[in-house]
Amino acid sequence: MLQVYNTLSRSLEVFQPVNPGRVLMYVCGPTVYDYSHVGHARTYVAFDVIKRYLRLIGYDAFHVQNITDIDDKIINRARDEGKNWREIVDEYSKDYLDALKKLNVFVDIHPRVTEHISEIIDFIQKLIEKGHAYVAPSGSVYFDVDTYGDYGRLSGRQDKKMWSQEEFATEKKNPYDFALWKARKPGEPYWDSPWGPGRPGWHIECSVMSSRYLGTRFDIHGGGSDLIFPHHENERAQSESLFGEKPWVKYWMHTGMLQVGGEKMSKSLKNIVPLKDLFNSYDPLVVRLWLASAHYRTILSFSDEILQQARSNLERLRGAALLVQKLFKEVEPAGRLSDEDLVTLKEMSQLRRDFYEAMNSDFNASAAFASVMQLTSIIYSRISSKPSYTTVYIAYRLLEEFNRVLGVLDDIMYETPSETIPVEQLVDLIVEVRNVLRSQRNWELSDYIRSRLSDLGIVLMDEKNKTRWLLRR
Numbered sequence: 001m002l003q004v005y006n007t008l009s010r011s012l013e014v015f016q017p018v019n020p021g022r023v024l025m026y027v028c029g030p031t032v033y034d035y036s037h038v039g040h041a042r043t044y045v046a047f048d049v050i051k052r053y054l055r056l057i058g059y060d061a062f063h064v065q066n067i068t069d070i071d072d073k074i075i076n077r078a079r080d081e082g083k084n085w086r087e088i089v090d091e092y093s094k095d096y097l098d099a100l101k102k103l104n105v106f107v108d109i110h111p112r113v114t115e116h117i118s119e120i121i122d123f124i125q126k127l128i129e130k131g132h133a134y135v136a137p138s139g140s141v142y143f144d145v146d147t148y149g150d151y152g153r154l155s156g157r158q159d160k161k162m163w164s165q166e167e168f169a170t171e172k173k174n175p176y177d178f179a180l181w182k183a184r185k186p187g188e189p190y191w192d193s194p195w196g197p198g199r200p201g202w203h204i205e206c207s208v209m210s211s212r213y214l215g216t217r218f219d220i221h222g223g224g225s226d227l228i229f230p231h232h233e234n235e236r237a238q239s240e241s242l243f244g245e246k247p248w249v250k251y252w253m254h255t256g257m258l259q260v261g262g263e264k265m266s267k268s269l270k271n272i273v274p275l276k277d278l279f280n281s282y283d284p285l286v287v288r289l290w291l292a293s294a295h296y297r298t299i300l301s302f303s304d305e306i307l308q309q310a311r312s313n314l315e316r317l318r319g320a321a322l323l324v325q326k327l328f329k330e331v332e333p334a335g336r337l338s339d340e341d342l343v344t345l346k347e348m349s350q351l352r353r354d355f356y357e358a359m360n361s362d363f364n365a366s367a368a369f370a371s372v373m374q375l376t377s378i379i380y381s382r383i384s385s386k387p388s389y390t391t392v393y394i395a396y397r398l399l400e401e402f403n404r405v406l407g408v409l410d411d412i413m414y415e416t417p418s419e420t421i422p423v424e425q426l427v428d429l430i431v432e433v434r435n436v437l438r439s440q441r442n443w444e445l446s447d448y449i450r451s452r453l454s455d456l457g458i459v460l461m462d463e464k465n466k467t468r469w470l471l472r473r
């Protein structure tokens with residue numbers, strides 16, 4: 001039975017999705033105005049692990065992660081660099097998508113704010129009609145927080161004094177109201193709206209895009225714990241006010257922050273380690289394994305030592321997978337298992353139970369990873385010293401199962417060896433050997449090679465000093 005910690009109730013709850021068998025999840029993605037950093041990766045990998053585990057236990061999980069492609073931070077960055085804001089967005093969204101791919105994180109939809117402007121306007125219009133939002137003299141529209149009775153519960157801020165929002169505009173009814181639509185300022189990008197030209201505020205996008213792709217009630221809303229207030233508090237107020245659905249989101253899940261020297265890794269604190277730089281020193285799978293083997297709610301500290309530890313874990317794990325793969329080619333099924341093999345089988349089956357138990361307990365990937373490492377010990381010691389068909393086969397299957405969550409052994413598990421063999425270089429080598437034979441006037445053998453390669457669809461063209469080859473299509 002899967003239990004999940006819900007930030008809203010501050011307790012563990014039994015996981016029961018809105019629609020049986022299907023899990024709809026929305027995770028707040030980046031504002032693309034700078035390079036993606038390790039802190040971002042912490043959150044993306046954590047939700048990827050959660051989604052993969054849900055799929056492993058049979059749910060059809062659907063994952064939406066937005067890209068905020070219009071925001072003050074983007075506009076300011078463009079201004080500082082003397083560029084168009086779209087150039088900034090292009091550059092950093094490419095960087096983000098590239099990092100996700102390298103981290104083996106695949107999201108189902110990456111909706112962008114600027115491609116949902118008409119839905120955003122529609123949402124705001126309906127909030128105004130229902131009396132939850134008001135148009136200020138400037139043409140900006142604000143959410144009227146006093147009209148939503150449950151404000152502050154998600155973040156545990158019961159006192160209004162703790163609600164003040166970043167945008168201190170004198171035209172707001174209350175300091176804690178927040179902008180849904182920001183009236184155009186000179187030199188800024190804008191879209192037309194019923195309230196005049198402007199652009200969306202930050203929080204509205206996630207309410208709009210989640211409902212477009214997941215409906216007006218869904219299962220998991222995630223992001224880093226830095227987003228609980230005001231972002232998620234505001235999203236919740238808007239959505240519950242408009243949809244009247246309670247709860248709008250069944251499980252609010254938040255990752256613990258990644259820190260450096262005791263502080264959140266963040267662009268504003270200028271302590272970021274961009275992923276693109278880190279990937280020069282560490283294989284992205286090392287970074288992935290480190291993050292995928294941590295509990296998503298813990299605070300993590302970034303250090304070289306921790307990555308070196310992850311690197312050695314990855315080597316050990318990949319070595320174990322390669323070893324069982326090799327052993328499997330050598331062993332034959334036997335008619336009887338030894339007592340030792342029976343003990344090994346029992347232990348592996350216990351490791352499998354421990355793994356699921358840990359993951360069922362609020363996705364405790366750190367405890368689950370202990371089972372993975374214990375499996376590698378069994379493989380390196382008992383299985384490799386006395387391999388038997390059954391123990392090798394089951395160890396391999398178990399690694400494959402664990403990898404569906406960890407996602408660091410895909411090339412070993414799923415790619416056929418031809419994808420890892422340098423085929424082109426091999427053909428070059430054969431052609432080179434044939435040319436040696438030709439220089440020795442061994443026409444018979446060199447013709448034989450030409451004809452055998454031709455059977456494989458490889459055509460040789462002898463020129464004066466060299467031989468070219470190409471694939472017949």
Ligand SMILES: Nc1ncnc2c1ncn2[C@@H]1O[C@H](COP(=O)(O)OP(=O)(O)OP(=O)(O)O)[C@@H](O)[C@H]1O
Nearest residue numbers: 028029030031039040043223224257258265266267
């Ligand atoms: N240090 C961190 N640790 C864990 N998650 C983080 C960290 N920094 C950002 N995130 C998460 O990554 C996702 C994208 O973040 P976003 O682009 O909004 O960050 P940001 O606020 O622009 O970055 P920064 O804080 O560096 O200025 C969000 O879900 C956010 O909670």
Ligand SMILES: [Zn+2]
Nearest residue numbers: 028029206231
């Ligand atoms: Zn969001």
